[in-house]
Amino acid sequence: MTAYDRLRFGGPTSRALWVDVPRAEFLTPVAPAWPLRTERLVLRPFVLDDADAFVDAWASEEWTSLLLSRPMNRAEVHAMVRRRTEPGDGEFFGLAVATHDGTVVGDSMLHLQGTGLSEGEIGWTILPEYAGRGYATEAARAVLEMAFVHFGLRRVVANLDARNDRSAALCERLGMRREVDKRGDFWSKGLWTSSYEYALLAEEWRAQQA
Template sequence: MTAYDRLRFGGPTVRETWVDAPRREFLTPAPPVWPLLTERLTLRPFEIGDAAAFVDAWASEEWTSLLLSRPMNPAEVAELVRRRTDPGDGEFIGLAVVHDGQVVGDSMLHLQGTGLSEGEIGWTILPQHAARGFATEAARAVLRLGFEHYGLRRVVANLDARNDRSAALCERLGMRRETHRLGDFWSKGAWTDSFEYALLADEWRAW
């Protein structure tokens, strides 16, 4: 249908009704009901005011050393949080992890692949809240979101191969180390190795 035909006949066309609209609906992920609740945590979309909680951690060379991003100043952190408050096309889900009313970290799920059937999971926990199992508890909720709400078939985590705590977290979650890539991660001026961990929906159910 040309633009002129559309003017004459109006729309929607048969193709738009029966092909394009269902395809768009199928590929546009519907958000779940927020927040996600776990035993100790609340996972909710970011709010602008969350930036303050992340400023010190993101300024730290040590805390950011195994992340792809370099340290960030407060303005950059504010911008990062602002971008995460934008739901966009719904394929990137960035969540603040809250315990007792305090932001303790964040979790993300990035929907990918054909028909958005795969997801990449990510996490950070602020240093003062580490080693209390918060990252594990939050990640389990995000995996459940991926497999049960979004119907994902496979979820992966990519990490710097030197990130022992992140690898331990993957193992606690029942993820398998599928790939060890040599020198493919450009981080802080050097090429480093990376791991990809993965979990299939069937494995998650069995777990």
């Protein structure tokens, strides 16, 4: 039964019966053991001291030009990092990405979504001085593994400004498919621009690992 059927005939949808209700009853998201480690990187929850690493990038109009957010000053970056260190709703995982020697090179996030929290949105930034080394790809692979293995998600999406070629290339490297090409739907820094949604299903991710 689809949501449309439910309006016509009443009663819960098949998804509510078989996915959302059991998940809500039995599967409250529990974070994995931190940090996540990859060959070159460590992904972990933010600490207040991380803020300084992001100040210059967030002040840059160029670096922030394709992000939804406008540039931020030092105080705003510190406030953002402070918010990320506070307990949240258990559905948003914003992670600092550092090299093994502790140098912060960017961040990544996973936001669990959908009524049964069976879907997620992934996001990423790499500080300009560390771009072009494959760090974003390596971090995102770790976040996808957390999404599909630890949280058992069914589907992960990424939303981006259609002009963000580097982010789109990253999605393609990760094997994500461009599913949605929305024209002029996205208000960013004074103009309407277009956006893409990329997606990856658990079975597609598993096929990549084989």
